[in-house]
Amino acid sequence: MxxxxxxxxxxxxxxxxxxxxxxxxxxxxxxxxxxxxxxxxxxxxxxxxxxxxxxxxxxxxxxxxxxxxxxxxxxxxxxxxxxxxxxxxxxxxxxxxxxxxxxxxxxxxxxxxxxxxxxxxxxxxxxxxxxxxxxxxxxxxxxxxxxxxxxxxxxxxxxxxxxxxxxxxxxxxxxxxxxxxxxxxxxxxxxxxxxxxxxxxxxxxxxxxxxxxxxxxxxxxxxxxxxxxxxxxxxxxxxxxxxxxECWEPVTHTKLTPKMSVSKALQLLRTELAAHEVKISLLNDCFVDYVEERASDRRWEVMLPGRKVEGFVERHERLSGIPLSGLYQHEYRQLDENFPYKELTLADIGLPACDVLYVSADGRKQFVEME
Ligand SMILES: [Zn+2]
The missing domain is CATH 3.40.50.720 (NAD(P)-binding Rossmann-like Domain)
Structure with missing residues (x-):
């Protein structure tokens, strides 16, 4: 039965x-x-x-x-x-x-x-x-x-x-x-x-x-x-x-939370993973700081995860007449020391709670779980 x-x-x-x-x-x-x-x-x-x-x-x-x-x-x-x-x-x-x-x-x-x-x-x-x-x-x-x-x-x-x-x-x-x-x-x-x-x-x-x-x-x-x-x-x-x-194992549990700033997150990862250099790959999405009109170089600040850019363009009055193909988006696909907006939180970047991050620690691949 x-x-x-x-x-x-x-x-x-x-x-x-x-x-x-x-x-x-x-x-x-x-x-x-x-x-x-x-x-x-x-x-x-x-x-x-x-x-x-x-x-x-x-x-x-x-x-x-x-x-x-x-x-x-x-x-x-x-x-x-x-x-x-x-x-x-x-x-x-x-x-x-x-x-x-x-x-x-x-x-x-x-x-x-x-x-x-x-x-x-x-x-x-x-x-x-x-x-x-x-x-x-x-x-x-x-x-x-x-x-x-x-x-x-x-x-x-x-x-x-x-x-x-x-x-x-x-x-x-x-x-x-x-x-x-x-x-x-x-x-x-x-x-x-x-x-x-x-x-x-x-x-x-x-x-x-x-x-x-x-x-x-x-x-x-x-x-x-x-x-x-x-x-x-x-x-x-x-x-x-x-x-x-690919199975993401083993996973290292950390005290990272989505509310933590990028700079604090990188610091915490360096300590917890005992590494000099850490990079968080944004595999599911990217982070976009601005879009530019291809024809004119006019630039608009965005500061959103890539998935939200389309909605941003639709809502923005001055952008609404430009077809998406006429725009170029400037994006980041990883968070490291060179990322210029380190005061933003991981949530601002678009990472959800309980996510597992794909991290490179001194070149070693690590899977890191957030709280
Ligand atoms: Zn398969």
């Missing part, structure tokens, strides 16, 4: 749309006690026909999906420990937090978001379950570090194509077109249920290795509603040379 005690497990759900609603509802009903939900959007009228946890009043008052989710799940289980992060999985979730999870469940609709979830889960050594839905079709895939990797399944050409289309940061960053196909609550129910079933199995590694439970890892579940077709096809790839699934 499929019975798993999941009261002590920690599960993160990325994306609180139609699929995320189903997954979160299922996890709560199955007795999961500790949930982290991540989403940056607010509730819209269009979400209501396929999202069990949202109400019309939430859309009217434009409440954030994460706030609504926390409230409604607590109605289902008042003892639930739910933490929410209103933000983007690409930038706003510290790797240290992902490391605390037993499983991550992806309910996102873009390849880029999947790629990033995979990268972080592999770095953290945490398995993740991906779900995808369109109007009448859906898929579920399970990725476990050491066995199956999303990026490896894309293959070198697919990877190149994805990276070309999705430069991680910068003013030319383009958002992947969100799937415009209408999804239904039915397909979300089917896929969300399979995702949770697979996620719960991953909480029982012993039963999986002994064979009394069978994981879908290495296979893809496919469901098509119109002709009621279900398929389980092979979907496994693990290429030892893939840079995307």
């Amino acid at each position: 499929f019975h798993i005690d999941c009261s002590k497990s920690y599960i993160m759900v990325v994306g609180c749309g139609a699929l995320g609603n189903e997954v979160l509802k299922n996890l709560t009903l199955m007795g999961v006690q500790h949930i982290v939900a991540v989403d940056f959007d607010s509730v819209e009228i269009g979400n209501l026909t396929r999202s069990v946890l949202f109400r019309k009043s939430d859309a009217q008052s434009k409440r954030y999906k994460t706030d609504v989710i926390a409230e409604r799940l607590k109605e289902l289980n008042p003892q639930l420990d739910i933490k929410t992060i209103r933000g983007d999985i690409v930038y706003d979730v510290g790797l240290g937090l992902i490391k605390q999870m037993n499983v991550v469940i992806g309910c996102v609709d873009s390849q880029w978001a999947r790629f990033c979830i995979n990268r972080y889960c592999m770095r953290a050594g945490v398995p993740w379950v991906d779900g995808g839905i369109s109007e009448l079709e859906g898929t579920v895939r399970v990725f476990v570090p050491g066995i199956n990797c999303y990026a490896c399944n894309l293959g070198p050409e697919g990877l190149k194509d994805l990276k070309r289309r999705m430069p991680c940061t910068g003013i030319i960053r383009r958002h992947e077109e969100a799937a415009s196909v209408p999804t239904t609550s039915l397909i979300a129910s089917v896929i969300g249920a399979v995702q949770v079933q697979e996620a719960l199995k991953l909480l029982e590694p012993k039963a999986l290795s002994e064979g009394s439970l069978e994981s879908m890892c290495g296979k893809m579940f496919y469901y098509e509603g119109e002709h009621l077709t279900t398929r389980l096809v092979n979907f496994q790839a693990w290429d030892d040379d893939c840079a995307e699934h």
